[in-house]
Structures are given as structure tokens and as C-alpha cells.
Amino acid sequence: MSDANLLLLLAVVLPPKALDLLGPVIEERVVETHYGSVGPLALRRGAQGMGVWVQPYSGLPSRTDPRATLLAAKHLGVRRVLNWDAGVAINSLLSPGQPAIVVDYIDFTRHQPQTFFEREGIGSINQNPPVCPQMTTALFNALRMAPGGVCLGVDGPRRETAAEARMFRLWGADMIGQNMVPEITLAAELELCYAGLVTIEHLSADQQPLPRQGEVRHGLERVIRALPEFVQALAEPASCGCADRLSAAHRRGILADDWWQSVKS
Numbered sequence: 552m553s554d555a556n557l558l559l560l561l562a563v564v565l566p567p568k569a570l571d572l573l574g575p576v577i578e579e580r581v582v583e584t585h586y587g588s589v590g591p592l593a594l595r596r597g598a599q600g601m602g603v604w605v606q607p608y609s610g611l612p613s614r615t616d617p618r619a620t621l622l623a624a625k626h627l628g629v630r631r632v633l634n635w636d637a638g639v640a641i642n643s644l645l646s647p648g649q650p651a652i653v654v655d656y657i658d659f660t661r662h663q664p665q666t667f668f669e670r671e672g673i674g675s676i677n678q679n680p681p682v683c684p685q686m687t688t689a690l691f692n693a694l695r696m697a698p699g700g701v702c703l704g705v706d707g708p709r710r711e712t713a714a715e716a717r718m719f720r721l722w723g724a725d726m727i728g729q730n731m732v733p734e735i736t737l738a739a740e741l742e743l744c745y746a747g748l749v750t751i752e753h754l755s756a757d758q759q760p761l762p763r764q765g766e767v768r769h770g771l772e773r774v775i776r777a778l779p780e781f782v783q784a785l786a787e788p789a790s791c792g793c794a795d796r797l798s799a800a801h802r803r804g805i806l807a808d809d810w811w812q813s814v815k816s
């Protein structure tokens with residue numbers, strides 16, 4: 552157990568040393584869970600900042616069971632998870648390099664484990680609000696001018712077709728990410744705070760591609776510079792309701808599982 556209170560799932564490719572702004576790596580750990588091992592996770596701590604666990608993350612279908620990742624956060628005593636993904640712009644107002652903050656999501660995944668409650672048919676889990684309001688506000692404050700958007704989660708690795716892009720737009724999606732879902736759902740089941748940030752890498756298949764002039768790299772650097780302010784804002788005590796999503800029936804169900812005994816807080 553550490554006093555770090557944030558797990559950063561890093562699904563963007565950053566230059567080496569980019570995260571040194573969050574402080575040096577002071578510990579590395581592999582966490583064993585009921586659904587597989589996770590890591591090595593790196594703990595970073597700045598001079599006066601909170602500790603942050605960092606896990607490079609990939610939405611490839613071959614990735615670790617996403618349940619393992621969220622359980623690892625529990626094992627580490629972390630209550631908050633930030634998923635920083637690279638995505639595809641569906642909304643024509645979004646352009647490459649732009650960061651967009653996830654305010655809601657649509658689940659279009661079909662091959663991912665969707666729940667920890669596979670064996671219980673005991674009602675629905677509150678997914679409202681879909682993201683942690685406190686963390687999301689901190690993102691909006693740290694990344695001024697970044698728009699909020701609806702993220703559509705897909706399995707990958709294939710890209711969307713032009714017809715799918717048009718359909719997703721009609722559904723109200725602003726961007727596509729391969730790493731946001733089902734993690735966002737699973738986090739709610741573990742009553743963790745979860746927020747999402749998508750840096751746009753591509754325009755959707757039905758839009759004319761723009762010539763690339765380093766805007767993705769600039770966009771990533773902009774987020775990196777904003778991360779310390781975001782992390783610092785989380786030093787405030789939790790004022791959200793994320794830790795109170797489960798019904799009493801769900802709590803009884805999950806507590807009856809042997810694996811849960813090792814991680815319950």
C-alpha cells in the first residue's frame with residue numbers, strides 16, 4: 552500500500568522522460584490479481600506532489616484482462632484512475648492534437664469482459680454520472696479550452712469504416728477510443744473515481760485527412776505540461792459520489808467472492 556491516490560493509464564506514446572514532470576520513478580511493482588498480473592507499474596512522486604502510479608496501456612485485444620487493471624488499482628490502494636487515450640475524431644470540430652475530455656461514453660465493444668458480476672443477476676449498477684465529476688472538473692481546469700465530448704469505445708485493432716463513422720456521429724459520439732471501455736464501466740463497479748482524456752490522433756474515415764505538421768506531438772506536450780496541476784488538484788478530499796455506486800445486494804454479492812477478500816478496503 553502506498554499513499555499514491557491516482558493511477559494513470561497511459562495509452563498514448565510519449566517521448567522518453569516526458570513524465571519526469573511528475574517526478575522520478577521511486578518504485579516499480581507487478582500486481583497479481585484474480586484476472587492476471589498487471590505491470591510493472593511505476594510510482595512517480597514530485598517534490599511536493601502526490602504519488603502517481605503509471606501504467607502504459609494498450610487497447611489491443613491481446614491486452615491484459617481490463618478487470619485485472621482495475622483490481623490492481625484497488626490492490627495499490629488507489630481510488631482514482633485517469634485514462635489518457637489516443638483517439639479518432641468523429642465530431643468535425645475536433646482536430647488532430649486536440650485534447651478532449653470525456654463527459655460520457657457509448658459502449659460499442661463486443662469482445663471484452665463487461666462486468667465483475669458475471670454470476671449475479673441482482674439488478675443494475677448506477678453509471679450516473681458516467682465519469683468522476685471532481686476529476687473531470689480538475690481536467691477542465693488544467694486544460695483550459697479543451698472541449699468535453701462523448702467517447703465511443705471500440706475493441707480495435709481495426710479502424711472504423713466511413714459508414715460506421717457516419718453512424719457513430721448520428722449516435723452523438725464525438726470521438727472513438729480503444730482503451731476507455733469497458734474500463735470505465737469496471738471502475739464504476741469497483742466504486743473507483745474514473746476520468747478520461749482523449750488526444751485526437753486521426754480524423755474519422757469519412758473525413759478528408761489533413762496534412763500532418765507535428766500537431767499531435769504538440770497536443771501531447773500540452774497535456775503533459777498540464778498534468779502536474781491536475782495531479783495537485785486531486786490533493787483535495789473527494790467530494791464526489793463515486794465511492795457509493797453499488798447497491799447493498801451488489802456489495803453482498805461481491806463480498807461473497809473469494810478474490811474480493813484480498814482487495815477489499
Ligand SMILES: [Zn+2]
Pocket residue numbers: 683684685686743744745789791792793794
Ligand atoms: Zn469521483
